[in-house]
Amino acid sequence: MTQKLVVIGAGMASGRVLEHLFDAGADYDVTLFNAEARGNYNRIMLSPVLSGDKTYDDIVTHDADWYAEHGVTCRFGEHVTEIDRDAKTVTGQNGTVPYDKLLIATGSAPFIIPVQGKDLPGVITYRDLDDTNAMIDAAARGGKAVVIGGGLLGLEAAAGLVERGMDVTVLHLMGHLMERQLDESAGFLLRRDLHDKGVKVICQASTAAILGDTHVEGVMLEDNTGLEADLVVMAVGIRPETRLATDAGLSVARGVEVNAQMQTSDPDILAVGECVEFDGHLFGLVAPLYDQAKVVARTLLDEPAAFVVKELSTKLKVTGCDLFSAGDFADGEGREDIVFRDPMRGVYRRLVVEDDILVGAVMYGDTADSSWYFGLIRDKTDISEMRDTLIFGPAYQGGTPLDPLAAVAALPRDAEICGCNGICKGQIEDAIAGGATDLGTVRATTKASGSCGTCTGLVEQVLAVTLGDDFVVPAAASICGCTDMTHEDVRRMIKSQKLTSMPAVWQECGWKTSCGCHVCRPALNFYLLADWPLEYQDDPQSRFINERKHANIQKDGTFSVVPRMWGGITTPDELRAIADAADKYMVPTVKVTGGQRIDLLGVKSEDLPDIWADLNAAGMVSGHAYSKGLRTVKTCVGTDHCRFGTQDSTGLGIKLEKELWGSWTPHKLKLAVSGCPRNCAEATCKDIGVVCVDSGYQVSIGGAAGMDVKETELLVQVPTEQDAINVIKAVTQLYRENAKYLDRIYKWMGKVGLDWIKKRIVDDLDERAALVDRFELSQSIYRKDPWAEHSSQKADSYRPLANLSLEAAE
Amino acid sequence: MSNWIDIAALDEIPQRGARMVKTALGCVAVFRTGADEVFALDNACPHKAGPLAEGIVHGKSVTCPLHNWIISLETGEAQGQDEGRVATYPARIENGRVLLDRAFLRARVAA
Numbered sequence: 001m002t003q004k005l006v007v008i009g010a011g012m013a014s015g016r017v018l019e020h021l022f023d024a025g026a027d028y029d030v031t032l033f034n035a036e037a038r039g040n041y042n043r044i045m046l047s048p049v050l051s052g053d054k055t056y057d058d059i060v061t062h063d064a065d066w067y068a069e070h071g072v073t074c075r076f077g078e079h080v081t082e083i084d085r086d087a088k089t090v091t092g093q094n095g096t097v098p099y100d101k102l103l104i105a106t107g108s109a110p111f112i113i114p115v116q117g118k119d120l121p122g123v124i125t126y127r128d129l130d131d132t133n134a135m136i137d138a139a140a141r142g143g144k145a146v147v148i149g150g151g152l153l154g155l156e157a158a159a160g161l162v163e164r165g166m167d168v169t170v171l172h173l174m175g176h177l178m179e180r181q182l183d184e185s186a187g188f189l190l191r192r193d194l195h196d197k198g199v200k201v202i203c204q205a206s207t208a209a210i211l212g213d214t215h216v217e218g219v220m221l222e223d224n225t226g227l228e229a230d231l232v233v234m235a236v237g238i239r240p241e242t243r244l245a246t247d248a249g250l251s252v253a254r255g256v257e258v259n260a261q262m263q264t265s266d267p268d269i270l271a272v273g274e275c276v277e278f279d280g281h282l283f284g285l286v287a288p289l290y291d292q293a294k295v296v297a298r299t300l301l302d303e304p305a306a307f308v309v310k311e312l313s314t315k316l317k318v319t320g321c322d323l324f325s326a327g328d329f330a331d332g333e334g335r336e337d338i339v340f341r342d343p344m345r346g347v348y349r350r351l352v353v354e355d356d357i358l359v360g361a362v363m364y365g366d367t368a369d370s371s372w373y374f375g376l377i378r379d380k381t382d383i384s385e386m387r388d389t390l391i392f393g394p395a396y397q398g399g400t401p402l403d404p405l406a407a408v409a410a411l412p413r414d415a416e417i418c419g420c421n422g423i424c425k426g427q428i429e430d431a432i433a434g435g436a437t438d439l440g441t442v443r444a445t446t447k448a449s450g451s452c453g454t455c456t457g458l459v460e461q462v463l464a465v466t467l468g469d470d471f472v473v474p475a476a477a478s479i480c481g482c483t484d485m486t487h488e489d490v491r492r493m494i495k496s497q498k499l500t501s502m503p504a505v506w507q508e509c510g511w512k513t514s515c516g517c518h519v520c521r522p523a524l525n526f527y528l529l530a531d532w533p534l535e536y537q538d539d540p541q542s543r544f545i546n547e548r549k550h551a552n553i554q555k556d557g558t559f560s561v562v563p564r565m566w567g568g569i570t571t572p573d574e575l576r577a578i579a580d581a582a583d584k585y586m587v588p589t590v591k592v593t594g595g596q597r598i599d600l601l602g603v604k605s606e607d608l609p610d611i612w613a614d615l616n617a618a619g620m621v622s623g624h625a626y627s628k629g630l631r632t633v634k635t636c637v638g639t640d641h642c643r644f645g646t647q648d649s650t651g652l653g654i655k656l657e658k659e660l661w662g663s664w665t666p667h668k669l670k671l672a673v674s675g676c677p678r679n680c681a682e683a684t685c686k687d688i689g690v691v692c693v694d695s696g697y698q699v700s701i702g703g704a705a706g707m708d709v710k711e712t713e714l715l716v717q718v719p720t721e722q723d724a725i726n727v728i729k730a731v732t733q734l735y736r737e738n739a740k741y742l743d744r745i746y747k748w749m750g751k752v753g754l755d756w757i758k759k760r761i762v763d764d765l766d767e768r769a770a771l772v773d774r775f776e777l778s779q780s781i782y783r784k785d786p787w788a789e790h791s792s793q794k795a796d797s798y799r800p801l802a803n804l805s806l807e808a809a810e
Numbered sequence: 811m812s813n814w815i816d817i818a819a820l821d822e823i824p825q826r827g828a829r830m831v832k833t834a835l836g837c838v839a840v841f842r843t844g845a846d847e848v849f850a851l852d853n854a855c856p857h858k859a860g861p862l863a864e865g866i867v868h869g870k871s872v873t874c875p876l877h878n879w880i881i882s883l884e885t886g887e888a889q890g891q892d893e894g895r896v897a898t899y900p901a902r903i904e905n906g907r908v909l910l911d912r913a914f915l916r917a918r919v920a921a
């Protein structure tokens with residue numbers, strides 16, 4: 001006897017079920033409901049429809065003839081409103097039908113973030129043809145679109161809208177795009193390629209409200225950035241459409257729960273597609289739905305079958321953004337990361353191997369071999385035999401080793417190699433072609449690496465790339481095991497290639513690890529913030545604890561707190577506030593430092609925000625006693641009180657400290673100003689020292705009084721206080737821009753030479769002024785009190801995440 | 811009844827960072843990696859009891875802030891030349907929340 005099958009939802013999953021059923025010659029009388037006013041079509045092809053590469057007709061999978069041929073009663077454009085399990089009927093907006101078997105295939109609904117303005121006209125989601133047509137209409141009117149959500153759907157919507165001429169910005173909550181499928185490196189390349197297509201991307205953007213009166217006009221972010229928008233597309237995720245099942249009393253968790261036969265808690269009701277939950281899994285891609293569809297058909301035919309969850313892979317349907325990800329690619333213990341980067345072709349590949357089995361893969365730029373890798377992951381193939389060449393794909397079994405020169409080979413001819421003399425790669429190549437085959441001749445003909453010398457490594461690499469085996473690069477110490485490049489090489493790359501983020505450096509310099517280590521990350525963080533103060537955002541997680549917590553960690557895990565005393569001057573009020581704080585927080589040790597200020601030692605982490613707030617309230621700020629940055633400016637009393645004083649050394653010290661504080665430098669930076677050559681402030685063993693004389697100010701640099709002891713060398717004598725301040729700012733900036741991370745000034749000076757520094761700061765007044773301007777630009781961001789910021793905004797992060805002290809163990 | 815204790819939202823731990831959880835028997839450090847996994851370890855380096863929660867997190871390791879020992883977050887084992895191990899406790903993420911196994915409190919009593 002013919003049974004009645006009612007299907008709710010004509011989507012990608014139910015379409016497959018019906019095909020399998022009819023192919024097997026099943027004897028079912030089918031009624032197909034669909035809320036959309038149309039039958040089954042290929043939903044994943046909506047993106048090509050949006051971009052204009054396809055039309056709706058191209059993506060229809062089942063047409064009126066097909067339904068007629070199989071005797072399917074179509075009730076399209078009709079919502080099902082109720083399932084009555086006792087009566088075994090389904091009720092739609094236009095009436096009730098009985099069923100013997102029922103299939104729920106309602107898919108999922110887009111998630112709408114609950115912000116003000118979400119219901120305004122012009123705010124749409126991306127799920128069906130109507131949404132797609134709404135976007136096409138909006139794009140025809142031109143203007144600006146904001147896409148909320150940088151996942152698969154959001155990026156496909158953004159690319160389509162750009163294709164149709166809109167000005168598009170994508171807002172993404174997380175730090176990099178498609179964070180569920182990609183790691184940071186691949187996310188960086190994707191962002192760059194999208195940017196080249198004209199899609200702007202803002203990461204870590206949290207939407208606060210959608211603005212507008214009668215129609216959307218803009219989007220406001222939590223940080224108060226405002227963006228204009230004529231269209232807002234919300235693509236922040238989906239949620240299984242389970243309302244009917246819940247109302248019918250079926251067992252529903254996040255999705256409609258099914259067994260391996262795809263039956264719900266009522267055996268006559270089956271469910272398939274994105275609306276289901278199986279064994280804790282939800283589904284958002286078609287591959288598993290097609291497997292489910294087969295099982296549903298078998299179950300309806302009373303044949304045994306069981307659904308199993310398999311590994312999934314992701315691709316993005318945006319032309320020019322070739323990416324692939326599959327499996328689990330989190331790194332770690334027992335897992336080996338194999339990374340390959342080809343900066344020339346913009347290729348990134350990362351394979352994660354565990355126990356001789358490939359468990360995950362992320363690829364960007366060249367995904368030709370993705371199905372081969374996916375096969376290895378899915379089949380859990382033992383890869384021990386091909387491990388060494390695995391990264392090169394199936395064609396390279398026997399392959400070539402990684403090329404440490406790839407990064408330099410990839411540089412364009414106009415990439416600046418020598419910053420001092422403005423020499424580009426092309427000029428060096430030309431010199432080599434003209435017969436300069438060693439470093440000395442290249443230097444003589446082009447001047448490249450002839451000044452400060454820090455680009456020597458890169459010049460040698462250009463020689464090696466151009467001459468091949470005829471030139472051997474002398475071994476130089478790389479930053480750490482993550483890279484073959486030296487500090488100097490990387491600094492030049494950051495400047496000349498405008499690398500403004502860590503993933504950009506990792507990719508363009510061919511980092512061998514996916515995200516660096518504790519040695520290279522702090523160095524890169526400094527280089528990036530020194531070279532790109534506006535573009536780069538400081539990364540606290542790449543800083544050593546002292547700089548992350550703005551206090552010095554002590555051997556017992558407590559911290560020290562050193563408030564600034566400008567130029568070593570304090571007041572009774574400040575001293576009282578310090579004394580009060582020491583009492584209140586039971587500070588065990590109060591010590592006078594060698595930097596002319598007071599150190600409160602032994603403060604507990606969770607007390608830091610409070611003690612800072614108290615010190616702030618008394619007008620004091622962080623002394624940065626913990627930073628690779630400006631520490632103190634030590635002074636003597638000078639003309640104020642001393643009978644020998646020639647200038648106001650204390651005043652100059654205070655001014656210098658107020659100008660320089662908060663700046664980050666390659667290593668710590670200590671200054672002193674003495675009022676006469678008797679030098680009571682010991683200025684001539686500081687990084688930068690000033691000795692006042694009758695005729696002006698002697699600025700000298702490169703002193704040290706630590707493991708090495710060195711006297712400063714005279715940089716210049718200047719007549720006015722303002723000149724002294726400018727010279728000091730300029731030399732500080734030159735040091736920030738050129739020195740290797742963790743080189744004090746004396747070490748840097750030993751490498752570039754005092755004459756090189758003098759040429760820029762003493763002889764070339766334009767250069768001095770330009771350095772001062774760049775220093776000021778950076779200070780516009782960094783000259784602020786981190787204590788105030790942390791105690792008001794980040795206090796929680798200093799406290800325990802939870803306190804379970806009272807939680808009983810048993 | 812589940813044996814997992816809800817500790818806090820994942821967002822409250824910075825990526826490649828850690829936060830501390832106080833217990834009656836000392837502090838446990840809860841780490842979050844760049845790939846959003848969580849791990850719980852005693853907050854005391856096997857070398858000289860450095861507070862691991864304050865270290866730099868890279869991959870599934872943390873570098874101790876006091877003398878740069880590198881500790882595996884998965885096994886608690888010191889890496890490279892150094893030898894030593896800290897206790898680890900089960901931790902997981904569910905719906906954006908960080909959970910610790912109640913058993914860890916008991917384990918700490920026994921330890």
Ligand SMILES: Cc1cc2nc3c(=O)[nH]c(=O)nc-3n(C[C@H](O)[C@H](O)[C@H](O)COP(=O)(O)OP(=O)(O)OC[C@H]3O[C@@H](n4cnc5c(N)ncnc54)[C@H](O)[C@@H]3O)c2cc1C
Binds near residue numbers: 013036078289
């Ligand atoms: C733009 C876009 C691009 C995508 N790209 C890809 C991709 O590249 N690769 C990939 O694997 N996946 C992709 N997906 C996901 C894929 O389309 C879905 O996983 C798949 O469509 C889910 O199939 P389904 O049958 O479960 O649900 P759907 O295809 O959503 O079908 C459910 C149908 O049920 C109807 N319905 C719901 N409730 C009722 C009711 N009460 N009464 C009547 N009818 C109802 C709905 O109107 C809908 O037509 C994409 C999705 C979108 C939106």
Ligand code: HEM
Binds near residue numbers: 593596599624631705
């Ligand atoms: C690698 C070598 C060094 C290490 C590890 C080191 C360590 C420290 C530490 C931990 C502090 C801070 C104490 C605290 O407030 O918690 C400190 C402060 C200080 N150190 Fe050193 N130091 C080094 C080299 C030097 C050198 C070379 C000098 C002198 C030129 C020096 C002079 C000082 C002074 C004057 C202070 C007090 C600073 C202030 O008031 O802010 N230190 N040092």
Ligand code: SF4
Binds near residue numbers: 638680
């Ligand atoms: S350096 Fe000169 S001016 Fe300063 S306190 Fe000493 S003697 Fe006086």
Ligand code: SF4
């Ligand atoms: S001299 Fe040595 S012991 Fe004293 S504070 Fe400096 S680093 Fe510590």
Ligand code: FES
Binds near residue numbers: 859877879
């Ligand atoms: S205490 Fe951790 S390395 Fe010394």
